[in-house]
Amino acid sequence: MAKVNEAHIMVLESLTEALMRLMRQKPLREINISELCEKAGVSRVSFYRNYASMEDILVKHLISCTDEWWEHFSQKNADAFYRDFWPSLLEQYQRNDELIRLIYDNGVSHILMDHIYTCVSREADGSERDAYVRSALAGTLFGLVNEWIRRGMGEFPADFHLVDLLRTLQERGVAK
Numbered sequence: 001m002a003k004v005n006e007a008h009i010m011v012l013e014s015l016t017e018a019l020m021r022l023m024r025q026k027p028l029r030e031i032n033i034s035e036l037c038e039k040a041g042v043s044r045v046s047f048y049r050n051y052a053s054m055e056d057i058l059v060k061h062l063i064s065c066t067d068e069w070w071e072h073f074s075q076k077n078a079d080a081f082y083r084d085f086w087p088s089l090l091e092q093y094q095r096n097d098e099l100i101r102l103i104y105d106n107g108v109s110h111i112l113m114d115h116i117y118t119c120v121s122r123e124a125d126g127s128e129r130d131a132y133v134r135s136a137l138a139g140t141l142f143g144l145v146n147e148w149i150r151r152g153m154g155e156f157p158a159d160f161h162l163v164d165l166l167r168t169l170q171e172r173g174v175a176k
Contacts, residue, residue, distance in 0.1 A: 012050060012060075014040040019057050020102060028054060028106040055108060058099070062115050065096045070119070086156070093145065094153055104149055112149075116142045 018040035022031045031054060037044050051057050069092045076084065093100050103111050120138035121131075148156055 008050075011040075011042050011046045014042055015047060015051070016057055016061050019054060020098065023102045023106060028108065055111060058103060058108065058111055059115065061099060062096075062103075062111060065099065066092060066115065066119070089141075089145070090148065090153075090156060093149070097153060100149060100153070109146065109149075112145070113142045116145070 015036065018036055019031070022036060022039055033044055033047055033054070036054060037047050040047075051060070069088070073081075073084070073088055100112070103109060117135070117138040120134045120141065148154075
């Protein structure tokens with residue numbers, strides 16, 4: 001069973017790495033599944049067993065990058081959460097700057113937007129008010145991140161604080 005799992009992980013990693021290599025050379029829209037599979041050294045069946053599209057590879061890679069960060073970050077107490085959220089989130093994106101830049105350079109920034117909306121909505125309580133609050137929060141976060149990325153992922157204004165925005169997260173039960 002361990003060998004099967006290792007082989008599966010290797011297929012996923014090979015496809016992800018191959019797609020990123022190809023995207024450095026040409027636009028995503030010019031890459032086809034056969035070319036990707038050949039570059040990754042896997043069959044088309046392996047691709048379709050794991051992904052619905054090439055964008056799906058990017059989505060799952062982004063999820064794996066941010067889920068690991070969130071797992072650790074979300075354990076912080078409220079004060080540390082408020083203080084560290086914004087710098088930590090931006091550092092997370094900077095650590096994965098190649099992925100972020102490839103997403104943006106290929107005109108699929110909706111992947112990041114959808115991911116932010118999904119993350120903010122994970123623990124929704126189902127009420128109408130909660131849905132609107134989370135949607136407003138996700139839109140604000142994406143808007144800020146999107147602007148920061150378009151400006152080159154550099155320094156963010158030091159006097160910008162998300163405390164009020166993040167308190168909403170705590171009130172909604174997302175932060176401890």
